[in-house]
Amino acid sequence: MEWKTKITEMLACKYPIIQGAFAGLGRAYLAAPVSEAGGFGIITAHNFKNAELLREEIIRAKEMTKNNFGINFTLMPPKLSEEYYMKMVDVVIDEGIKTIFTSAYKAKRIGEKLHGADVNWIHKCATMKHAIATQNHGxxxxxxxxxxxxxxxxxxxxxxxxxxVMANKKLNIPFIAAGGIGDAHGFLSALSMGAEAVCMGTVFMAVKECPISDKSKERMIRQDCFDPELFQKVYHHQSKDSASPSMAVGVVEEVLTAKELIDTIIGESEDILYRWGFEGSCFGTVD
Ligand SMILES: Cc1cc2nc3c(=O)[nH]c(=O)nc-3n(C[C@H](O)[C@H](O)[C@H](O)COP(=O)(O)O)c2cc1C
Known part of the structure; x- marks a missing residue:
């Protein structure tokens, strides 16, 4: 079945599945297999000390896949400012990358520079208030x-x-759902709720290509979702580590490759659609 949404069109990828930015881990070894499998992988720029090291990583990813991938700039002022990223923007444009994700803080200046170079600018934020501001910033x-x-x-x-629910009412630009999504049910639900793609972090942390220890992956598989400690970390901001697994850990049952994970989500989604009586050969939000 073909999957066609405003985001697959914008990103030129096969499936509306995006791998989130990863501090420490968001490198070619993860982004390239995700893109190669039809999703959209992301290299996280702040894992590199400077623009030339980022360029080397982009070249490495290009050697691993011919498919498109993106770069994330996580703005964490004063530690990681717009200035830190401005030189990287030039490299990214020079390397022909077509989509940049920014996240966390205001990214209007970076966004304007990207638009000037005909690069897609997608910002990630945590509230609808910021999503509306992002839309207003272009x-x-x-x-x-x-x-x-x-x-x-x-x-x-x-x-x-x-x-x-709110994004459908308040936004004119496409939105991508993130947070707690990791299987076919979550993926299809998000699309049926108006999202044009999903962005997943936790479940990509458990794939074979992600270089965390086997022990950490085993812990994710065994994680009790009713553990009060997990609950406090996720819902009550009590984690010192902003990159610990989310509630999506509940759908991690085995360690798969990025391709196996994406194929499973897509395959099971297609089964669900057929059970619902869908008979088309293309599922999408655009004609
Ligand atoms: C290991 C890890 C590191 C992350 N680092 C970043 C980061 O540096 N910048 C950022 O914008 N988001 C970061 N995130 C968030 C993800 O990109 C994504 O938005 C989030 O994981 C989605 O929620 P989920 O984990 O429930 O799928 C990280 C997530 C994980 C799991």
Missing amino acids: ADAVVIVGVEGTGFKAPLQNTTLINM
Whole structure:
């Protein structure tokens, strides 16, 4: 079955499945297999000290896949400012990357520079208030992360489901759902709620290509989702480590390759659609 949404069109990828930015781990070894499998992989720029090291990583990823992948700039002022990224923007444009994700803080200046170079600018934020501001600043699309997801938390953050309900009402640009998504049910639900793609972090942390220890992956598989400690970390901002697994850990049952994970989500989604009586050869939000 063909999958066609505003985001697969914008990113020129096969499936509306995006691998989230990863501090430490967001490198070619993860991004390239995700893109190679038809998803959209992301290299996280702040894993590199300078623009030339980022360029080397982009070249490495290009050697691993001919498919498109993106770069994330996580703005964490004063530690990682716009200035840190401006030289990287030039490299990214020079290397022909067509989509940049920014996240966390205001990215209007970077966005304007990207638009000048005909590069897609997608900003990731944690609240609808920031999603609306992002739209007003001219982003091409927005990722909205619900409170059940991993990453930076905002005091007034909503759930992924409520974000999607509100995004349909308040946004004119395409939105991508993130937070707690990791299987076919979550993926299809998000698309049916108006999202044009999903962005997943936790479940990609458990794939074979992600270089965390086997022990950590085993811990994810065994994680009790009713553990009060997990609950406190995810919902009550009590994690010192903003990159610990989210509630999506509940769907991690085995260690798969990125391709096996994507194929499973797509295959099971197609089964669900057929059970619902869908008879088309293309599922999508655009003609
Ligand atoms: C190991 C790890 C590191 C992350 N690092 C970053 C980061 O540096 N920048 C960022 O914008 N998001 C980061 N995130 C958040 C993800 O990109 C994504 O938005 C989030 O994981 C989605 O929620 P989920 O984990 O429930 O799928 C990280 C997530 C994980 C699991």
